[in-house]
Amino acid sequence: MTLLQWRTRGESQRGRGRPGRGPRGWLPTPGVIAASLFLVVLMAAVLVPSLFSPLDPLRADASASLDAPSAEHWFGTDRAGRDVYARVVHGARASLGVGLGATALALVAGLIIGVVAGLAPKMIDAAVSRSIEVLMAFPEFLLALVVIAVVGPGETGLLVAVASAAMPAYARVARNQTLVVRNAGYVRAATVLGVPPWRSALRHIVPGTLGPLLVMAILGVGTAIVSAAGLSFLGLGPAPPSPEWGVILSEGRNTLSTAWWVAVFPGLAIMAAVVSIGTVGRHLKTGGAVA
Amino acid sequence: MPPSSPDGGRAAKRVDTRRSASQTSLSAPPTSLVARALGRLGGMLLVMWGATTAGFIALRAIPGDPVDVMLGVTASVGESVRQQIRVEWGLDEPPVVQYFTVLGRLVTGELDSYQLRQPVMTVIADQAMPTLQLTGLALVFALGLATVGILLARLPALRPMVSTFELALVSSPTFWIGLVLLAVFGYQLRWFPTAASAGLPALVLPALTLALPLTGIVSQVFRQGIGHAESQPFALTARARGISDVRLLSRHSLRHAAGETLTLSGYLVGSLLGGAVLVETVFARQGLGAVTVRAILGRDLPMVLALIALAAAVFAVINLLVDLLVARIDPRVRMAG
Numbered sequence: 001m002t003l004l005q006w007r008t009r010g011e012s013q014r015g016r017g018r019p020g021r022g023p024r025g026w027l028p029t030p031g032v033i034a035a036s037l038f039l040v041v042l043m044a045a046v047l048v049p050s051l052f053s054p055l056d057p058l059r060a061d062a063s064a065s066l067d068a069p070s071a072e073h074w075f076g077t078d079r080a081g082r083d084v085y086a087r088v089v090h091g092a093r094a095s096l097g098v099g100l101g102a103t104a105l106a107l108v109a110g111l112i113i114g115v116v117a118g119l120a121p122k123m124i125d126a127a128v129s130r131s132i133e134v135l136m137a138f139p140e141f142l143l144a145l146v147v148i149a150v151v152g153p154g155e156t157g158l159l160v161a162v163a164s165a166a167m168p169a170y171a172r173v174a175r176n177q178t179l180v181v182r183n184a185g186y187v188r189a190a191t192v193l194g195v196p197p198w199r200s201a202l203r204h205i206v207p208g209t210l211g212p213l214l215v216m217a218i219l220g221v222g223t224a225i226v227s228a229a230g231l232s233f234l235g236l237g238p239a240p241p242s243p244e245w246g247v248i249l250s251e252g253r254n255t256l257s258t259a260w261w262v263a264v265f266p267g268l269a270i271m272a273a274v275v276s277i278g279t280v281g282r283h284l285k286t287g288g289a290v291a
Numbered sequence: 292m293p294p295s296s297p298d299g300g301r302a303a304k305r306v307d308t309r310r311s312a313s314q315t316s317l318s319a320p321p322t323s324l325v326a327r328a329l330g331r332l333g334g335m336l337l338v339m340w341g342a343t344t345a346g347f348i349a350l351r352a353i354p355g356d357p358v359d360v361m362l363g364v365t366a367s368v369g370e371s372v373r374q375q376i377r378v379e380w381g382l383d384e385p386p387v388v389q390y391f392t393v394l395g396r397l398v399t400g401e402l403d404s405y406q407l408r409q410p411v412m413t414v415i416a417d418q419a420m421p422t423l424q425l426t427g428l429a430l431v432f433a434l435g436l437a438t439v440g441i442l443l444a445r446l447p448a449l450r451p452m453v454s455t456f457e458l459a460l461v462s463s464p465t466f467w468i469g470l471v472l473l474a475v476f477g478y479q480l481r482w483f484p485t486a487a488s489a490g491l492p493a494l495v496l497p498a499l500t501l502a503l504p505l506t507g508i509v510s511q512v513f514r515q516g517i518g519h520a521e522s523q524p525f526a527l528t529a530r531a532r533g534i535s536d537v538r539l540l541s542r543h544s545l546r547h548a549a550g551e552t553l554t555l556s557g558y559l560v561g562s563l564l565g566g567a568v569l570v571e572t573v574f575a576r577q578g579l580g581a582v583t584v585r586a587i588l589g590r591d592l593p594m595v596l597a598l599i600a601l602a603a604a605v606f607a608v609i610n611l612l613v614d615l616l617v618a619r620i621d622p623r624v625r626m627a628g
Contacts, residue, residue, distance in 0.1 A: 130337075130341070131341070131345075133338070134338050134341040134342050134345070134603075137338055137342070137602075137603055137606045137607075138342070138565075138599075138602060138603075138606070139562040139564065139565035139566075140562075140565070141562070141565035141566070141568065141569075142564065142565045142568070142583075142602060145568065145583065145584070145587050146346065146349065146587065146595070146599070147349075148587070149350065149587040149588070149590060149595065150349045150350065150352065222462065226462075226463075226464045229464050229467075230464055230465075230466060230569050233464075233466055233569065233572075234568075234569070234572060234584060236588075249464075249466070249467060249470065252470065253470060253573065256470060256473055256474050256478060257478045257485070258478075260474040260475075260478070260479070263467070263470040263471075263474065264470075264471060264474065267463065267464065267467030267470065267471065270463070270464055270467065271459060271462050271463045271464075271467070274462035274463070275458055275459065275462045278458070278461075278462060279458075
């Protein structure tokens with residue numbers, strides 16, 4: 001369970017009718033439109049960063065060390081004289097990549113574990129469920145730290161750690177949803193008609209559990225971006241010169257006394273990305289497009 | 292895993308197993324207080340055991356020699372000395388024996404850290420105070436700020452501003468909030484010291500950093516809870532009796548909204564520990580968070596296991612307190628329990 005998911009849980013329990021059931025609820029608000037546009041821009045930055053900044057994010061320039069934001073360097077320069085704007089733009093790929101990749105990994109792993117537990121004999125189900133509860137007793141960030149201690153720091157380690165920390169929540173929802181779906185009439189009908197169990201699981205149970213998981217996953221991308229930034233801030237992610245939002249932030253920590261801009265702008269990028277993902281995600285959720 | 296042919300009885304049993312640990316305590320049939328307390332204690336010990344066991348297995352699976360951890364990477368020591376250390380620490384025993392040794396020493400408090408060469412209990416006791424001060428003050432700040440946010444949001448003109456602010460807080464990485472506070476109030480305005488050794492004034496910014504995301508989420512959930520309570524028939528009845536807005540809030544809506552907020556707070560207080568890891572790094576402070584990072588980076592197995600057990604215990608205690616508080620505040624839960 002993450003902060004953003006708690007948020008929406010509280011929201012969905014609001015008693016003002018059933019939001020989104022009518023056509024009115026589907027109309028995007030200006031906030032949703034702005035958030036969607038920002039996400040489109042962000043995806044463009046991920047795919048073609050040079051579109052936004054022609055400068056090389058790694059090119060050091062000793063004569064331009066720690067320059068304040070100006071027309072030439074919109075977000076200023078860091079200690080080595082690298083352009084912070086270029087670094088933030090180019091960092092979108094690594095940061096969003098980890099966010100999306102880890103969420104996808106967590107979703108798939110959680111789905112498999114949850115569905116298997118939901119269909120397995122009671123003993124196995126109980127063992128898996130207790131393990132998930134133990135994992136969920138820890139804050140995601142601590143869990144990610146322990147995992148990275150095992151798999152080792154670096155880009156792959158970061159991806160695996162963030163995914164493992166998010167996975168238990170997906171597994172729990174998938175398992176509970178499986179228990180509901182497996183008793184549904186159409187699944188029983190399939191069994192009676194002689195559909196093999198594995199086929200029934202793939203054709204009927206997995207699609208039935210996917211809806212709630214996808215909604216979780218959209219909001220989970222935001223949480224994953226924040227977790228990944230935190231881990232690479234501690235020096236557990238990509239190696240320092242490479243542009244990644246958490247790495248830039250940790251460089252910014254060292255120059256904070258004289259140059260605020262190195263630390264402020266990548267954080268703003270993270271916040272804008274997470275706010276946009278959350279806004280669009282909640283809109284999709286209440287609009288009934290996914291769920 | 293193929294499903295067996297569904298028959299009615301089995302399906303019914305299945306649905307019965309769909310209870311998470313937290314729900315069990317609320318929906319279980321009324322039993323004696325002692326039995327319930329023992330059940331909670333047993334569950335807590337089980338979680339601590341499971342977590343440390345998983346940690347042991349995961350950390351033993353790491354390739355590498357614990358002796359390197361103890362000596363440091365740069366040390367050049369002969370094989371005979373290494374073997375001597377292994378025997379001394381019981382590292383030449385089979386993993387199963389090591390597991391039980393470690394678990395036994397953890398229970399009796401005799402487990403020694405690889406890196407620091409002193410009992411893990413001593414390290415935790417020494418470092419707990421700074422972290423407790425930090426999280427304690429953060430909790431006070433969060434409650435105060437959330438109250439301000441809730442009261443401000445009762446004015447319709449300010450509501451959009453409050454909710455935008457909440458969204459920004461909830462969506463920002465905790466440590467970035469710390470960096471911004473440090474840059475603005477530490478280095479630019481110089482209102483607060485930037486060195487961790489400066490006592491209480493140095494605690495303000497880190498505590499505020501931890502508190503702000505918490506504030507955002509608590510005030511959001513609380514406001515929604517109040518909104519929900521005030522859309523219920525009883526609120527209309529109370530208003531029709533001519534009750535004032537303040538009295539409606541203090542007598543009725545608050546109690547309704549408090550339940551869910553408290554449940555959430557239990558989770559959030561626990562996540563303060565996770566936040567402390569980053570905040571102590573940002574502000575270069577001492578504490579359990581800093582110890583955790585060092586232990587994980589250094590692969591200090593005993594230290595990590597002790598911290599895992601501690602975290603599990605803290606969570607269990609907080610959840611217990613929250614359940615008791617919710618039952619006190621919300622009569623509906625009390626009846627059900």
